[in-house]
Amino acid sequence: MKKIINAPQDVVPEMVDGLVRAYPQYLKQVPDTLAMVRSDTASMVGKVGIVSGGGSGHEPAHAGFVGQGMLSAAVAGQVFTSPTPDQIYAAIKAVDQGQGVFLVVKNYSGDVMNFDMAKDMAEMDDIEVQSIVVDDDIAVKDSLYTQGRRGVAGTVLMHKVLGAAADQGASLDELSQLAQAVLPHLNTVAVALSAATVPEVGKPGFELADDEIEYGVGIHSEPGYRREKIKPSKALVTELLAKIDERLHLDASHQYAVLVNGMGATPLMEQYIFSHDLLDALAEKGIKPAFMKVGNYMTSIEMAGISLTIFELTDAKWLDYLTYPVKTIAW
Amino acid sequence: MKKIINAPQDVVPEMVDGLVRAYPQYLKQVPDTLAMVRSDTASMVGKVGIVSGGGSGHEPAHAGFVGQGMLSAAVAGQVFTSPTPDQIYAAIKAVDQGQGVFLVVKNYSGDVMNFDMAKDMAEMDDIEVQSIVVDDDIAVKDSLYTQGRRGVAGTVLMHKVLGAAADQGASLDELSQLAQAVLPHLNTVAVALSAATVPEVGKPGFELADDEIEYGVGIHSEPGYRREKIKPSKALVTELLAKIDERLHLDASHQYAVLVNGMGATPLMEQYIFSHDLLDALAEKGIKPAFMKVGNYMTSIEMAGISLTIFELTDAKWLDYLTYPVKTIAW
Amino acid sequence: MFTAQAATTWLTKFGDAIATNKAYLSDLDTPIGDGDHGNNMARGMTAVQAALATQTDADLTTVFKTVAMALISKVGGASGPLYGTAFLEMAKASKAGTTDLPTLLAAALAGIEKRGGAQAGDKTMLDVWVPVVAAVQADKLDATLIATAVDSTKPMIAKKGRASYLGERAIGHLDPGAVSSGYLFTALLETEAQA
Amino acid sequence: MFTAQAATTWLTKFGDAIATNKAYLSDLDTPIGDGDHGNNMARGMTAVQAALATQTDADLTTVFKTVAMALISKVGGASGPLYGTAFLEMAKASKAGTTDLPTLLAAALAGIEKRGGAQAGDKTMLDVWVPVVAAVQADKLDATLIATAVDSTKPMIAKKGRASYLGERAIGHLDPGAVSSGYLFTALLETEAQA
């Protein structure tokens, strides 16, 4: 493991400290926690707060999306480990303006349980809290008998849509309805070239040979659905798009938003080439995305790879939410 | 070499195509070239154009900084290879509004010569062109008898300052004076954990052992000034800051802007930890940066490492330029 | 009657087992999870031991509550709320007057089931908790029963937690939370043996 | 008198040498540069050969100008403008009436010196161009002289180009631009030998 860190157990507090001190105009830290709230408190007045978070290692998620028009606060857990309820609760308290707080949770046992406990705590304090559990990773089969699909890069688009609506004064119930409406239209699938190394673990979450890739991996080195030899970018696009198409049934008469997301160590050069092939493949189906973004948004430390999110815009307002101006570090 | 690409020789045209098609609201490609100009032509009217560029492999530089308040156009060369004069000239012609065009060049033999030839071509067309050759990499000794220092991440701050001034109506001469005034105050030095692999070369520019780092490397795998065992982030900060201090003589009564720049494969987690240690080290000297940014701005494909730029703000206006609003993909 | 002192001994032994097996637990979590279970539990149990060290005269309820709060606020992940809830439920039950170990553990088990929505057979810590708590009720908990319960997770397909993403590929791997729960009950057996 | 046909033969041979040694030239550029000199020159010479193929009846000036434009617009980097300028200056000189090879090459050399601001001893292609052009003037160019000139860059410290960042560490490495220039003049020797 070769990393620019100090002691592995100090990674998260040092990272949070570096972030809030580098960007005081965007973030402030809730004292004695790893929760970061919007510095621009004026922009939150009278509005529902939106809190997200999860394990660390996904930077710029989630703190990079805190700011007017997007999140009100983000809570950083240990690396790849859900934050604890007391921390989430501290964030809820810090952003509540009497209009309630909406939580964006990714579908992992740990996240769901910790955010649930925080919700219980907030309700004891008479803060109204609602939430959405994002599960956009279509690589995993959804089933009543399993944990269900994972929450991955599509979560960032959920943040964006909800953040825009909240900034325009949507109520807690309206946000909840919006989140429920958006959720089934978020579809993500990834391909990995290498795994991430959790600092305290010291070795990669899985090993891929020099010429191997894996489709369908999660953002915590969860294994995917198939391992094979590296292919040209065009072929990777074909595979991921087919996987999404199975569920989404891409259709030239519909509108789509696209997020090409680098997993951490993959340079923009590769992400842009992948985008080129993706846009070609979509054009063959008569589709031109109504909205697109390419870059590192929901990473997995230094994992190499790309995830592709396609978000079907079944409501015209959603496109406005995606393009609504924000003041954040990383959107 | 494991990369998400197609044929290595198609990397640059495919990358440029993916980029302009993903972001048509920011960029359009000058037909038959690898030059990208601002889509928002209205924002350029009556102003001096600013053109930058260089070899590819430094994404988001340079096209990510094209937009109102920053660059008017960017020209992409082959990977780590200066663009050719005809391409640069095409960008100059595309942005000229009769007020002249200012070129931001990084100090490499190739870039200097190709941009010079483009300038000759533009002058034959009666377009007034001036330029600055950025050489902020203090790892290299400056001397009359050598090529001099390299242009690295500090170039992005040069773009920002000049772009803000140009947007506010500065003349070509004023921009030239501003660039000359800013230049000696830009100081950058880097540390690498691994080298980049140029797709057409297929192997890394240099090899570092699993526990080795190198100080002072350039953004094209040019070797640095010392190789040693990996150290904690705090120690890396000490080394890089001391190197900068030798030249800059950091002083609590002065104002500084700081850019912590990831080289491509280094996750934000590490960049934020480095920032934490840096801010601590600066605080010990009584210094709190007036402006700071952390992220991947001037990369070296998938090189792992960080560069530190410290820009002494000897003129109060420069801080305004740095915070002046822009509409770009990546600032 | 289960005393505060027994509880403290129990948790100290458990903390020691976690510290000793930290790397092993994270290794178990690597093929079928995210490789952090040992680190998570170690971070939590270090906090538990530190908190208990400051509370020498505490009653049983306070001990359990201290443990619960340390785990809930330090572990995170899936195991934090689950182990935390278990001890919080034991704190509640003891506050309501029980000092009976089988009753306390039954409350803990119910808390885990409610918090996580899993059941025996899902390849989680419950595959240890369910048979162990039943054995405690019947007063026949022993090392073999614990080992068998832990091993029972090996051939299972996971239905909850990160391992559920693997489908059949989870077969052949022990569940890390089941293994750490095995340490918990081994520590309990040792505590009882000393009493 | 240097003919258009000779020039075409010369550049075809040079293109072949570049294609054959593409990987070697990039390898030479790796320890003391950025590892792309072979790729740069190959990209340029492929374009040169394609452009020349479409111009079967061209005069000398047109051949040189075609070569210059192909190199200038396809190579980039340091070598593109330098080689490009060399051929552009030869085009200018031939347009002004010269077909004398020593005069043409002297113009090319002056162009490179002006464009790059380097001089002999700086560990660049000039360390080949300067002695070779002098030898051509004296009509005593041979393979040994070229080889000696190329090898002379090995012990040098670089003062221009990327190798100049290395200081003493450039010692012991051949300059890639000197090596490719060696191929250029070897191709010229072969062309002259055929005539």
Ligand SMILES: Nc1ncnc2c1ncn2[C@@H]1O[C@H](COP(=O)(O)OP(=O)(O)O)[C@@H](O)[C@H]1O
């Ligand atoms: N819903 C659940 N109910 C019971 N136990 C669970 C549940 N989800 C996960 N677990 C247990 O938690 C363990 C993983 O804990 P840990 O690795 O610390 O958390 P995380 O999965 O968040 O990284 C699993 O091995 C399993 O025993």
Ligand SMILES: Nc1ncnc2c1ncn2[C@@H]1O[C@H](COP(=O)(O)OP(=O)(O)O)[C@@H](O)[C@H]1O
């Ligand atoms: N100023 C200069 N004058 C003459 N030759 C130069 C100069 N700078 C560089 N060179 C030559 O160019 C060669 C490198 O070319 P190349 O690798 O294609 O370009 P780059 O250095 O831009 O990657 C060097 O080996 C050297 O011979």
Ligand SMILES: [Mg+2]
């Ligand atoms: Mg975890």
Ligand SMILES: [Mg+2]
């Ligand atoms: Mg080059």
Ligand SMILES: [Mg+2]
């Ligand atoms: Mg885990």
Ligand SMILES: [Mg+2]
């Ligand atoms: Mg080179």
